[in-house]
Amino acid sequence: MPFLSLHDAIEAHVADGASVALEGFTHLIPFAAGHELVRQGRRDLHLIRMTPDLVYDQLIGMGCARRLTFSWGGNPGVGSLHRLRDAVEHQWPRPLELDEHSHAGMAAAFCAGAARLPFGTLRGYIDNDLEHANPRVRRVDCPFTGERLAAVPALNPDVTILHAQRADRAGNVALHGIVGAQREAAMAARRLIVTVEEVVDALPPAMNAIVLPHWIITAVVLCPGGAYPSYAHGFYARDNAFYQRWDAIARDRATFADWMQRHVLDTPDHAAFLASIEKRAA
């Protein structure tokens, strides 16, 4: 489990065409890693996230994705993800295949993937059109009771990328607060990259907290502020004002492209990105 720079971790472990899950349910969204995928010009990615959020709005708008597995695609509390909408409604900048679920279905798919089972089951997708829209939602009969249940194929991303509060020097990672489906997305992955706010000599006592042990992690990256404009509980708050401003930035193709050029493509790394939006002196 090596410590790598973000550049080297993405270069070594995320190939064009890979299935990639940048998880984090509102909290601990790995924005720095998303920006690095854009800087390195990754193409044809199969993006997986319960809530695409701004991080996938950016990747989709920059033409990095060919397919999206998701369960809720809005800007939380604000409105639309305009780049996601433009891709689905107008195939701009390229068409985007959708693999659409409900939260409960996608959570079951991550749990199955983490346990290396072929599918997850739930009492879900009941009497609605989602199973007609997505041929990967199917039915299975319980072998004991005969009850008909929904089945969703396991999610096993080529690479899962998470952001967490801290790692120790051996590369064990601890995260706390709202933890979403991060643990399941981590255990389901073939490779796991984790960016962290800080590296410490010893992790705090963590009975029942979420610890990802060093032997399941492919690379740890020290990346302070790596979740911004999402947040890292105990370090900095969610920048709700930025999430509101994003609506106007992303609504227009040219405004969006200009923002991405200035703040992502023209900055060499995440520290420079934060400096460029005046969140940190470079």
Added chain:
Amino acid sequence: MTPATRDEWMTVAAARMLWDRCVCFVGIGLPSAACNLARLTHAPDIVLIYESGTIGTRPDVLPLSIGDGELAETAAFVVPLPEVFAHYLQGGRVDVGFLGAAQVDRFANLNSTVIGPYESPVTRLPGAGGAPEIAAHAGRTFVMLKSSKRSFVDQLDFRTSAGYGSGAGTNRGARGGGPRAVITDFGILTPHPVTHELHLSALFADATVDEARAAVGWPLAVTDTVEQVPPPTDHELHTLRALHARTRQAHAKSVVLPIPRD
């Protein structure tokens, strides 16, 4: 105090449907305001669950997202997301689910996925999120939705969450109790006990049956006696407006990262 707006009427009417100690699965927007208004007025021990895994949360300001830090900091405890859906919701441990949508039909089925055909939508909406399984498993659901001919429709473009399907005789196939009320900006619709079709059952003070009929895209039936919703009290309005004022202030706050210069 200035008179209540229609949004405030909706929020207050929805809050009054909740009771103390009930376990309530909360969505962002009007439902979040209604649930927290209930907690700050008549239901201090209501248990609010947000799908981000925060349980028994008591936020001082309304969250912008379903996973703001405020929700975790003020929660009784926080669980991983798969547990919220599997253990609490599917496990039958949620009394009330609140749902919003872009479209509702006469049997309280909801669309939050697309306007137009799924493969080539005119408007791509955010999608399902937690809604289909909340609709299926909560003990009862309340729907909050502003009215127009585009939102109260005869035929949904897409059924994201099932209400009463095609009406009487439909096997819901779900264990939850289904929709009990649709709270909208002229008043409240409730399902007929036999046919399950939504009827106009209550009006806000300055709304009329004609206005309701004009706002709904199917021939709206009316219950024998349409009640008048009692107007928001000064206490309810004051509490709600103070909550929104605190929320606006908090969401505008600039975030600076505590990262030292290199």
